[in-house]
Amino acid sequence: MSAPLAETLTQLRVGNQKFLIDFYQRSRHLFARWAQRQHRLPAARAHELLQDTLLDFYDQVADGRITIMPDDLRAYLYGMARQRLAAQVPAHQPLPAAEASRRQRLLAQFNQLGADAQQVLTYFYFQGYGFEKLGGKMGFANATVARLQKSAGLRKIYELLK
Structure with a gap:
């Protein structure tokens, strides 16, 4: 089981976000239910929170703060979302254009x-x-x-x- 997780982490590090997109699509309704019950968030706001949390997770993987995949990724991401809410982090702060471009170039070169x-x-x-x-x-x-x-x-x- 660790080999696929390690491969997932590697793909995230080189800029491939397919795993996170799939996770979002599979989990957004469950997450919205959890956010509504625990934090009284409407579904649209919960979906935004999940997106922002997944982007934070991606950034932590890409810059080396996360070196191994958490055993329970869902619980880890829910904890990150809880921390975002507690810290009142603003939603949807996109990457600077230079960093987004650098990551895309690196992924393209790695794939070559x-x-x-x-x-x-x-x-x-x-x-x-x-x-x-x-x-x-x-x-x-x-x-x-x-x-x-x-x-x-x-x-x-x-x-x-x-």
């Missing part, structure tokens, strides 16, 4: 890498594998090959940025 390069970078940066474990997981001859493959993937992203 081959599957092996994506997997190497995922294992190293998002799952914390050392070069020995990375080499074994990917079937490389040794840790040096894993290090070279990681470097090649980073170099490719850097070249695509130019």
Whole structure:
């Protein structure tokens, strides 16, 4: 079960928000019921709160504040929403255009890498594998090959940025 969660976290880090969109579509009615019962929010305001909470979660994943997927994501997000309400955080504060653009470019460049390069970078940066474990997981001859493959993937992203 941890592998799909780790993959989800990786996809979020590179800007792919499909998981969050699916979560919103599946959960918004339940969330609205919870928000109405617990905080007396109308459905429209509850939907906005869920959207803002999901965006906060995404930002925390993208900037490294969340490094592992919570065991109970729904409870975690409801707790974040409760904190937003308690702190009276204003709704719908969009990302600055520069940051939104940077994230989209990074996702596009990551998706241009081959599957092996994506997997190497995922294992190293998002799952914390050392070069020995990375080499074994990917079937490389040794840790040096894993290090070279990681470097090649980073170099490719850097070249695509130019």
